[in-house]
Amino acid sequence: MTDTSILHQEFLNRFGVDGMAYAAPGRINLIGEHTDYNGGFVFPGAVDKGITAVIKPNGTTVVNLYAIDLRQGCTFDISDPAGPSTTHFRYVYGVVRELMAAGLDVMGFNAVYGGDVPLGAGMSSSAALECCFAFALNDIFNGQIDKMSLARIGQATEHKYVGVKCGIMDQFASMHGREGALMRLDCRSGEYQYFPWHPKGYRLVLVNSCVKHELVGSPYNDRRASCEHVAQLAGVETLRDCTWEKLEALKAHINDEDYRRARYVLGEVDRVLAVSAALERDDYDTVGQQMYLTHDGLSRDYEVSCPEIDFLVDEARRMGVTGARIMGGGFGGCTINLVKDSLYDRFLDEVQHSYRSRFGIDCQPIPVIIGDGARKI
Numbered sequence: 001m002t003d004t005s006i007l008h009q010e011f012l013n014r015f016g017v018d019g020m021a022y023a024a025p026g027r028i029n030l031i032g033e034h035t036d037y038n039g040g041f042v043f044p045g046a047v048d049k050g051i052t053a054v055i056k057p058n059g060t061t062v063v064n065l066y067a068i069d070l071r072q073g074c075t076f077d078i079s080d081p082a083g084p085s086t087t088h089f090r091y092v093y094g095v096v097r098e099l100m101a102a103g104l105d106v107m108g109f110n111a112v113y114g115g116d117v118p119l120g121a122g123m124s125s126s127a128a129l130e131c132c133f134a135f136a137l138n139d140i141f142n143g144q145i146d147k148m149s150l151a152r153i154g155q156a157t158e159h160k161y162v163g164v165k166c167g168i169m170d171q172f173a174s175m176h177g178r179e180g181a182l183m184r185l186d187c188r189s190g191e192y193q194y195f196p197w198h199p200k201g202y203r204l205v206l207v208n209s210c211v212k213h214e215l216v217g218s219p220y221n222d223r224r225a226s227c228e229h230v231a232q233l234a235g236v237e238t239l240r241d242c243t244w245e246k247l248e249a250l251k252a253h254i255n256d257e258d259y260r261r262a263r264y265v266l267g268e269v270d271r272v273l274a275v276s277a278a279l280e281r282d283d284y285d286t287v288g289q290q291m292y293l294t295h296d297g298l299s300r301d302y303e304v305s306c307p308e309i310d311f312l313v314d315e316a317r318r319m320g321v322t323g324a325r326i327m328g329g330g331f332g333g334c335t336i337n338l339v340k341d342s343l344y345d346r347f348l349d350e351v352q353h354s355y356r357s358r359f360g361i362d363c364q365p366i367p368v369i370i371g372d373g374a375r376k377i
């Protein structure tokens with residue numbers, strides 16, 4: 001997280017008084033990819049990187065923002081129906097407007113904020129920004145809005161003010177994170193459960209491939225359409241409710257692509273439940289095996305990987321890393337790796353060297369520790 005002393009000093013310099021500090025984290029997802037729109041499970045955790053803000057009401061209807069990392073400011077009135085045009089500031093504007101719509105008596109405020117979530121790494125810096133301000137303003141203006149509703153306000157901000165039709169996982173994880181625990185969220189019911197995460201002898205590290213492939217057409221929409229088509233033929237609302245027997249009975253009536261997409265999703269539902277059971281008994285070998293199986297499914301059946309990501313996972317497998325897979329929507333981004341302490345330094349050294357030799361660009365290791373969700377500092 002950004003050093004709060006720097007934010008406090010900047011706030012003093014700009015506004016002549018001090019404010020209160022709040023933080024909200026980015027997230028990782030251990031397993032459960034492309035399952036949200038299929039009614040399945042995801043398995044996120046909040047991390048030790050996120051957005052920190054110093055905020056104080058100013059007695060007006062005007063909001064004054066300063067993003068210290070961008071060295072940019074923005075001013076808007078809370079009654080302005082249009083809001084700022086800059087996308088970055090629209091996240092905060094959207095949260096303000098959605099909180100007002102939810103009945104919170106928001107007034108003007110001053111804020112200085114910054115973050116240390118690596119951009120482009122799929123760790124949800126935007127959700128951290130939304131949740132930081134949603135949590136802070138609910139607290140400052142004496143709201144009684146619960147955490148799940150605050151998470152949905154962040155999601156609504158993405159939908160209405162930024163134009164990103166995201167699921168709820170990112171905001172949920174940023175709000176509900178807990179040190180030493182991952183969360184299994186049922187994307188159909190909204191129910192969630194904490195699972196212990198204290199992998200003694202292991203570390204979590206992301207490796208950012210530093211590539212993002214722009215694909216022709218609508219790759220996400222195509223995959224979603226495949227899943228919905230199979231679910232419809234199987235007579236179920238989402239693939240979450242399709243059995244292996246039903247899928248095999250449909251095999252002769254659907255094309256190979258739809259079959260493989262559905263096979264991945266059914267397998268991923270099973271893998272999330274296997275990881276849940278493994279974490280209850282501190283069985284990190286099984287967790288790692290399931291991560292590799294997820295990657296194989298995402299690469300071969302769901303076809304959302306790319307040569308750079310497959311290379312990073314193959315290197316992890318070759319060196320004996322306990323588990324590795326692509327994390328996020330696909331076509332680039334990061335791998336998430338569960339690495340034994342004894343192998344950690346060698347893994348990072350070798351994978352950076354081999355990746356540079358193979359592709360002529362550098363990858364970026366991002367160590368992560370599972371931490372708490374949105375909070376007042």
